[in-house]
Each structure stands twice: as C-alpha cells, then as structure tokens.
Amino acid sequence: MSPPAGCEANRTLIYLIPPCSGKDATGQPIRYGEDFCLGITGGFEDKMLYLSSNHKTLLTSSKKSWLQEVYLTDQASHLNLWQATFLEPQLRLEYEGSPVHANRKLVLYHRYTNRALVAHRNLFLRTYFGKEVEVAAHTYLDSQRVEKPKNVWLLVTASPRDDEATMLDVAKPRAEDTRAVEQAMGLGPQ
Structure with missing residues (x-):
C-alpha cells in the first residue's frame, strides 16, 4: 500500500494497543475477531487518547466525505x-481467533457500528502538521462483496534499531534472499 501522491506515511505517530477490557492482556497477541483498542499517548505519559467512532448524525460526520467520523478521545x-479481520473473505472463518501477524494486510472494523476503517486518499485536510488524508469509518465493497483497497490496513511494528523506523525498513538477512542461492545451485533463470 503506497501513500497517495504528495503524501508520505507519518513515522512519528505511533499507535499503542492498550488493554481495553477488564483483563490485562499486556504482551498477548491481537487475534482476528477479538476486540482491542488503538491509542496514542498524545505527548502525555499518563493520558491515553483512544481511536473512537460513533454512528453518523447530522451534527457529527467527517468533514470532507460526510461519512462516519473517526476521532481521538480520552x-x-x-x-x-476495533476488530481485525482477515483480508480474504473465504478464509475469515478459518482465521477467526488466530493471532494477527505483523506487517500483513488486514481490515479493521469498528466493533460498535461494524464499519471498516477507511483512508480517503483523494480527500485531504490541512492541519498544523501539514496535509493529511481523511480517515473515516465506512465499508467500501466491490462487486464480489470484498473490501476495496481503501479499507485495507497494515499493522507495522517498530524497529528496535535506531537507524530504521519500522520493521519494513530493515533489510532482509542474506539467508532469506534466496536468489543468490538459487543462482549458485543453477536453479535460477538462465
């Protein structure tokens, strides 16, 4: 998933997954179909801002698309x-309850309204931080009733190294690059 023209992914905004139910699930993986919260500290160590949404009304809707608003609240x-859903609809039932792997595409659904999180790549908002795309809650489906790429997200983990921001920026180790091994064994394209 590449950002729209004129935009780049924000590497300084880091969402945390705090415990949202009565039980403390710190260190436990997110599972497909289970509830979780997305939150940021917002510059304060003791205060958490949660990603939230509610049904669209005449007074509360997103600014540009007039769809269900997504906002931060304390x-x-x-x-x-929110719930993570497997990308392939035919395999969703099989993956229900299994751990969500990092750096894989998925769809995020709002638990209360059952609408998917969407990034409108052609609707821009001017903020103090620059030009940003509008994020709302709405499920876009194609003719086969599969979510469109607007609804597809990627949960990326941070890199423990100082020079890379995310694990997607880390180069693969040589052992995982099989092209050199295949060429040495004569299995590669001639």
Missing part, C-alpha cells in the same frame, strides 16, 4: 473497540 468506552 474517555475509555465501547466506542473505542
């Missing part, structure tokens, strides 16, 4: 719950 509630 109040923990059922409106902060």
